[in-house]
Amino acid sequence: MSLELKHVSHIYQEGSAKESYALRDICLNVNEGEFLGIAGHTGSGKSTLIQHFNGLLKPTSGEVIVDGVNINGKEAKKELKVLRMQVGIVFQYPEYQLFEETVERDIAFGPRNLNLSDIEIQHRVTEAMDMLKLSKKMRKKSPFELSGGQKRKIAIAGVLAMKPKYLILDEPTAGLDPKGREEFLELIADLHQQGLTVVMVSHSMDDIARYAQRMIVLEHGEIRLEGTPQAVFAQSELLDQIGLGVPTLTRLLIELQKQGWDVRTDLFHPTDVSQEILRALSKREQRKGADLC
Numbered sequence: 412m413s414l415e416l417k418h419v420s421h422i423y424q425e426g427s428a429k430e431s432y433a434l435r436d437i438c439l440n441v442n443e444g445e446f447l448g449i450a451g452h453t454g455s456g457k458s459t460l461i462q463h464f465n466g467l468l469k470p471t472s473g474e475v476i477v478d479g480v481n482i483n484g485k486e487a488k489k490e491l492k493v494l495r496m497q498v499g500i501v502f503q504y505p506e507y508q509l510f511e512e513t514v515e516r517d518i519a520f521g522p523r524n525l526n527l528s529d530i531e532i533q534h535r536v537t538e539a540m541d542m543l544k545l546s547k548k549m550r551k552k553s554p555f556e557l558s559g560g561q562k563r564k565i566a567i568a569g570v571l572a573m574k575p576k577y578l579i580l581d582e583p584t585a586g587l588d589p590k591g592r593e594e595f596l597e598l599i600a601d602l603h604q605q606g607l608t609v610v611m612v613s614h615s616m617d618d619i620a621r622y623a624q625r626m627i628v629l630e631h632g633e634i635r636l637e638g639t640p641q642a643v644f645a646q647s648e649l650l651d652q653i654g655l656g657v658p659t660l661t662r663l664l665i666e667l668q669k670q671g672w673d674v675r676t677d678l679f680h681p682t683d684v685s686q687e688i689l690r691a692l693s694k695r696e697q698r699k700g701a702d703l704c
């Protein structure tokens with residue numbers, strides 16, 4: 412089972428003087444269970460792309476296949492609601508969409524529209540709050556009394572309460588401080604561990620490098636690069652041309668390599684990078700010792 416874009420193009424305001432191509436001939440498979448990162452400069456088409464996954468936007472040409480069904484095709488009509496539920500999209504700054512009086516009512520909003528029993532709705536709210544490590548005390552609070560990061564968790568819990576198979580997040584850490592950012596990314600990694608397929612749009616190469624198993628880079632509505640973060644970030648010159656660059660720690664390793672250090676440049680985790688530098692340092696010291704003898 413997977414999400415699939417087959418030759419998807421999207422033109423905004425087609426036929427008008429303002430017509431513009433936002434996506435061109437995108438072919439992409441998101442496999443069940445994976446963590447895919449989507450990078451690209453501002454206006455490259457990231458948000459347009461993800462809105463195709465649950466039918467919010469329709470392709471101008473091409474097909475969107477969710478678990479084997481073309482969601483814009485005739486055969487999907489009956490199943491569309493079910494198919495859409497499989498794909499949970501968390502938009503940028505989702506906290507602005509909270510509107511209910513209490514946290515639990517806000518999280519329950521989606522499930523309530525599915526005509527589920529009260530017991531099932533309560534169960535889903537509890538489960539979604541647990542997944543995001545939200546305390547039970549918060550249930551009766553007004554979402555507006557909470558901090559920005561907490562509000563964002565409530566909004567994500569609302570999406571999780573629909574029990575999606577695919578969780579798509581558009582810039583989930585935008586505007587958070589470094590600690591909040593880290594906490595959020597760990598939560599998302601946790602959800603992935605628990606079996607959700609995750610697609611994360613991010614401007615941060617560091618975040619994608621550390622968490623994604625595979626990534627794509629969009630430029631002017633086209634996929635310019637695709638592969639593991641190791642493979643993509645090995646193309647540092649191309650990424651510089653696109654204006655994206657590589658993760659901070661990769662830049663450090665590339666700089667050390669340029670200065671003659673024998674280091675790998677395909678590591679992203681601080682622990683791995685520090686170990687690599689220490690290894691290269693001790694090798695240097697050994698060589699210096701041998702030269703002296």
Ligand SMILES: Nc1ncnc2c1ncn2[C@@H]1O[C@H](COP(=O)(O)OP(=O)(O)OP(=O)(O)O)[C@@H](O)[C@H]1O
Binds near residue numbers: 431432451453456458
């Ligand atoms: N509703 C719209 N009507 C017309 N053009 C649009 C609309 N939404 C986006 N666009 C255009 O489509 C292109 C892609 O926009 P999109 O929002 O998908 O980019 P993005 O990669 O998500 O950018 P950002 O990183 O700033 O969020 C841009 O040129 C943008 O101006």
Ligand SMILES: [Mg+2]
Binds near residue numbers: 457458459581
């Ligand atoms: Mg966007």
